[in-house]
Amino acid sequence: MSFDSAALVNFATMTESDIIFKLSGLRRTYTVGSEQVHALDGVDLTIQDREFIAVVGTSGSGKSTLMHVLGFMDSPTAGRMEFESKDVTGINGADRADLRASRIGFVFQSFNLLPRLSVVDNVLLPLTYSRSAVSNKRELGMAALERVGMAHRSSHTPNQLSGGERQRVAIARALINQPRLILADEPTGNLDTKNRGLIMELFASLLEEGITLAIVTHDEEVAAYANRRIRMEDGKVVEDSKS
Ligand SMILES: Nc1ncnc2c1ncn2[C@@H]1O[C@H](COP(=O)(O)OP(=O)(O)O)[C@@H](O)[C@H]1O
Numbered sequence: 001m002s003f004d005s006a007a008l009v010n011f012a013t014m015t016e017s018d019i020i021f022k023l024s025g026l027r028r029t030y031t032v033g034s035e036q037v038h039a040l041d042g043v044d045l046t047i048q049d050r051e052f053i054a055v056v057g058t059s060g061s062g063k064s065t066l067m068h069v070l071g072f073m074d075s076p077t078a079g080r081m082e083f084e085s086k087d088v089t090g091i092n093g094a095d096r097a098d099l100r101a102s103r104i105g106f107v108f109q110s111f112n113l114l115p116r117l118s119v120v121d122n123v124l125l126p127l128t129y130s131r132s133a134v135s136n137k138r139e140l141g142m143a144a145l146e147r148v149g150m151a152h153r154s155s156h157t158p159n160q161l162s163g164g165e166r167q168r169v170a171i172a173r174a175l176i177n178q179p180r181l182i183l184a185d186e187p188t189g190n191l192d193t194k195n196r197g198l199i200m201e202l203f204a205s206l207l208e209e210g211i212t213l214a215i216v217t218h219d220e221e222v223a224a225y226a227n228r229r230i231r232m233e234d235g236k237v238v239e240d241s242k243s
């Protein structure tokens with residue numbers, strides 16, 4: 001009798017705990033003067049461990065708003081949002097800040113590195129905001145830089161690096177708190193083709209290490225790295241397909 005233990009383990013571990021986010025009827029409405037803008041207009045979405053999601057859609061379709069809400073940088077105005085099986089729809093600012101600092105990594109199109117800090121100090125920044133005390137900070141920072149191939153530039157400042165190198169440092173910063181999920185909003189938007197490829201290979205290696213990724217992109221080649229594609233239109237998810 002053949003016995004596929006790997007399949008059994010996978011089956012056994014496919015429980016609620018594999019679900020990172022569950023959004024139901026989620027809305028984020030902005031009021032501008034007398035007008036209401038529905039940046040998110042009833043989003044139903046489940047994000048599971050080890051997914052690599054490409055979020056696509058035209059400008060203004062709500063992609064960044066979705067990233068900000070998932071990253072606890074912005075709050076929904078209606079609907080329900082569960083994180084790790086807990087209702088986090090209306091959590092307070094301190095809990096929100098704590099989750100933002102400790103559970104999720106961010107990567108932005110414009111890198112968002114602080115120019116006066118060294119590369120390693122930039123990488124360590126999220127630890128400043130998280131509640132847990134860390135004694136071996138520098139070692140952690142160097143380990144994160146190793147993972148992105150930038151340890152040799154740890155004492156440089158960001159302006160001494162190329163765009164692709166800055167984005168690798170930004171990814172090291174996103175990794176410092178050992179996040180379960182990394183959210184990236186057009187992370188390759190400012191990069192040339194070669195660096196775009198390097199950054200996507202790096203993301204693919206993080207996926208292999210077990211990190212879940214959600215990446216906003218305009219670029220079909222970048223989207224091709226993902227195993228799930230979500231298309232937004234007018235604040236709604238109009239396509240959600242796995243490959
Ligand atoms: N702070 C804000 N105030 C008012 N409207 C906003 C704000 N942020 C985003 N929006 C609006 O919400 C919609 C979605 O924006 P966004 O999520 O940035 O889209 P995308 O990232 O897909 O380009 C757009 O119509 C945008 O103008």
Ligand SMILES: [Mg+2]
Nearest residue numbers: 063064065185
């Ligand atoms: Mg955007």
